[in-house]
Amino acid sequence: MLDKFFNIKQHGSTVKTEVVAGITTFFTMVYIIFVNPAILSSVGVPFDQVFMATIIAAVTGTLIMGLLAKYPVAIAPGMGLNAYFATVVASQGLSYQTVFGAIFVAGIIFILMSVSNLRQMILEAIPSTLKYAITSGIGLFIAFLGFKQSGLIVANDSTLIGIGDLTAPVTILSIVGLFITLILMVRRVPGALFIGMAVTAVIAGICGMLHYEGVMSLPPTPVFFDMDIAGVFTNGLYAVIFAFLLVTIFDTTGTLVAVTEQAGLMKDGKIPRAKKAFLGDSVATTIGSMFGTSPSTAYVESTTGVTAGGRTGLTAVVVAALFLVSMFFSPIVGMIANMAAITAPVLIIVGCFMMEGLSRINWPSFDDAFPAFVTILIMPLTSSISTGIAFGFITYPVLKLFSGKGKQVHPIIYIFAVLFLIQLVFFPAH
Template sequence: MLEKFFKLSENGTDVKTEVVAGITTFMTMAYILAVNPSILSAAGMDQGAVFTATALASLIGTLLMAIFANYPFALAPGMGLNAYFAYTVVLGMGYSWEIALTAVFVEGIVFIILSLTNVREAIFNAIPKNLKAAVSVGIGLFIAFIGLQNANIVIGGATLLQLFSLDEYNAVNGVEATFNDVGITVILAILGILITGILVIKNVKGNILWGILITWVLGIVCQFAGLYVPNPELGFYGLLPDFSGGLSIPSIAPIFAKIDFSGIFSLNFVVVIFAFLFVDMFDTIGTLIGVSSKADMLDEDGKLPRIKGALLADAVATTAGAVLGTSTTTTFVESASGVSEGGRTGLTAVTTAILFGLALFLSPIFLAIPSFATAPALIVVGFYMLTNVVNIDFSDIAEALPCYICIASMPFFYSISEGISMGVISYVVLNVVTGKTKEKKISALMYVLAVLFILKYLFL
């Protein structure tokens, strides 16, 4: 049955190889079960409910990938997109998280339509290659910046931002924190970054997840030793999992089906949807092509067979994830770890999906992991995204300068969508003014996007 459905021998693999690959993929991306609730809770969402939504969205999306495309790729709420959801759309623009979920839902519907037609290719081809790489790099810096803030390694100060100091932290926040609550967590976070870095360099399977767990365990040791003293008033809680309720699954009710269409009739909302769609589309296609090329799945023309099914799985998972109550669900680049273990079919994805289902019963563990332990994961994932900078052609200033503006705008303006806006506007304006439009073959869609973004700044 497995042979017939997944075509194992045709793809040069077997059940054992696929199962091991699926376990490996889960290990490398299970950190999202701790990180996503932490990020979305900043938008006011219930952390336990987000954990459940994250696990369910990952399970559904990964199963759909196996069914629609028979590929060994796993899906989960995407890093960068969750940060954009919480820190830009909700905290920055002032939308409620319900309206932000609506934007994700609409994006998913649009993505389904685009995945069933050839419009997706037109949009993908309209954006210059260098600018696509720049978006990924900018998101990487943005995520790393959030990680540094969550760990209190970077705080506000006389120079706008500065390295952590206890006196400055108390002055900025108007509190009386001590070394035994905030101070020790900063040290633990820095240790966590180093530990995760060592694991990455050593190519340890599941390095990011292991980095989180080791940092958390070090925190528990410090709590037992009296070095870390919980201070709930300042947001520093006990680090031990609460199993008093058993291994029950947190209720999804606080965030389930909370779609709100009341704020959709505005240009800002359109920009939000476009930003979600833009990042998801290019992140997904880039991941699919990158991972599949590593697995030698591309055809002689460099195209990925059954890519329409893979994109459709991504789109349906995003729509379902929004209803469940989480940010955009997308294909994870960590799928490469399972591919490197020999995963070649949807059986790898099914194995990963089953493990996400089992993880639902381990919520007390994932929800007890503190932000200082997940911060190193954000910083290291930011590094992975930053490596796309090598795909930017810096020898052509007309290409490189808009990319630089796009990259710098995301962390400095604290917004992914502002970075995309600035990148598109500067790319069009600089090339038009310098007479390079014919040489660059700028698409009509780029002109339309530039005009829309400029109008946004003029009238909003």
Template sequence: MFNLKEYGTSVKTEMLAGFTTFLTMVYIVIVNPIILSDAGVPFDQVFTATIIATVVGTLWMALSANYPIAIAPGMGLNAYFAYSVVGASENITYEVAFSAVFIAGVIFIILSLTPFRKQLIEAIPLNLKNGITAGIGLFIAFIGLRMTGIITDHPTNLVTLGDLHSSSVLLSLAGLAITLILMSLNVHGALFIGMIATGFIAYLTGQLSFDNGFTSLPTLPEGIIVSNPFEALSDVWTHSLYAVVFSFLLVTIFDTTGTMIGVAKQAGLMKGNEMPRARKALLSDSIAATVGSMFGTSPTSAYIESSAGVAAGGRTGLTALVVAVLFGFTAFFGPTVAAVSGIAAITAPALIIVGSLMMGAISEIKWNEIDEAFPAFLVILSMPLTSSIATGIALGFITYPLMKIVKGKTKDVHPFVYLFAVLFFYQLFFLGAH
């Protein structure tokens, strides 16, 4: 089924690779519920929904596309959901926001079945793609620093350095140091192991306790949140969430496609510039995003952590199958995850480090060309300063074609970008940014 001989691998190698990928990305079952609970979504709901979306997407990737790539709710998109969509307006409840995720997922499924997806990806300037990735990284790291008190509010300068003697800050710094040491030594699963080590320190110092035990049956307190596609569409229409849907769609498409191609290249699975079974692979993400929104989690994405499994020898969908099974098993450890999630210092180092890794895209920006550099710079700067990923994307898309027009390079801009610029301008100046 997985053609192991054809890809020069074995069951043992694939299982080891799957376990490696799982260790590197299992932090999401702790971090995602913490972020989305800030939007009012019950912790247990997000925990279970995160696992459902991960299992559905990764199983599809394993059994249909036969790639060693895992799917799970994306970092950055969860922050956008919690702080820029739900947090931006009292009228936008998390139920309404999940309707926007659902519609974006359905559109993504349709696009994944048509050539339009490829045209859309090719239309967006590379520098804007890199700027979006770096901006999201900066925003995530900023959230991690604020969660722990390393950075706190300041009446004049907005933010300032927090109390370095507080137990939360000291625990965060210890966790950050441990995780960075593990990553420097190329230890697989460094983020997860760092969390375990930080949690152990928190337990020894009395900051962490397991009053509700360690295991329980998974629950969905809110049941199915989005069940009627027409109601979901009505929510988007009523609250004018077009830009939100577009932002979810845009970031998911680029993030997923870029990650899939990167991991496939690393595994030697590309054929020239083409990715075999690309349509099936992209469907895994779009289906997972749609299903995840129904149960209560933000959009999914292909995980770059899959590269750790590839480095361990993973070449087929059997690696992804192992990841899906392990995530399913994790569903029974809700109380343990809930206890750990109550201590921000345990999970914040992962946010800060993931943010730093995403900032790597900044090196790909053409800084010596002002018409390319400034729009990307504006994206990166505005995301953390406005606490809105969508606003950052919008400002970049508005500025980019304007700069090109001034430089006399109107033909260098794809018609889609001009269309997006008009839509974003209308959203920002007439509908208000979300």
């Protein structure tokens, strides 16, 4: 039944592989159910409210992605967008209820764009050069996250980043976990990424690095419709809506391009069932705002599940189920999520797999090469997928125009080049 619904065999996968892929994705992104409440509670939103809202948004969006679009992509409230939420509340002296209202309005617009052809037109207008660059840029970004979480690289006043303390327990465990997983990968052991995570977790437990605080706990009661929609218009938060909308659209677009390209699901530069896929983040954003969390987006950590063999929506359904279960097992989930050494090696390895598209970029043509280069470089340097895409969208049409190839650029790219320039200058969402 599962095979028939998800076409698992047709995609060269198995139910077991899809389940393992879902578990792998879940444990690389589950940190969000603890990090998101920590960020939003800093501006007054109750921690328990955000905890439940984060899970509700993740389950909603990921189920849509798995059951309707049938892609191995997970949705959850986005990092960066939550920080922007906190910045808007703190800097403009607004209540968090009013900003939730702005997210709700953005979500409704988002849904309307998703059911129309607009988002699909944007996706299909992106030139192949930038699609390959987006995938590779996300690969560097996700590997950078892994290196940072492991402590292998740290902030440095002189050089921005530098080598970390290789004698720190978490860093040592990360290195050990990385080489265990690498050896499993080169030996072609099925489920190598998941086995590597499991072995690393066992070592952490033996070394006393996991802080056990129980197994189960009753989840908090969700809070519904804690927002002020009228305040959005009385305070004129149109720029805030614009920033949330633009960043969320291109975060998910970039991640969808990367995941489907990596999984071999993209056909002739197009993503089948794109409209259904776009409903995932837009509905999750709207529902999430009603319960009390920042906008949702497709997670780059979904690439870990694809690397583990996930090719269908069953991977996403497993992720959604685990998010649902996590509200009852928050102590044990938190214990694993707070140990970066367990997930960091997976992120580093996945980053390597995502660099394959570099060979398909037209490097001899400078008006193709530079936009690709700047897209790839900016993502890890700014820790923002949408900012990397913005730089690519701005430089690509300019270089094509002045090289006499302006007619090769889709009109939508010119429009978004202007919109991205306005957003980066006046409404930076970081």
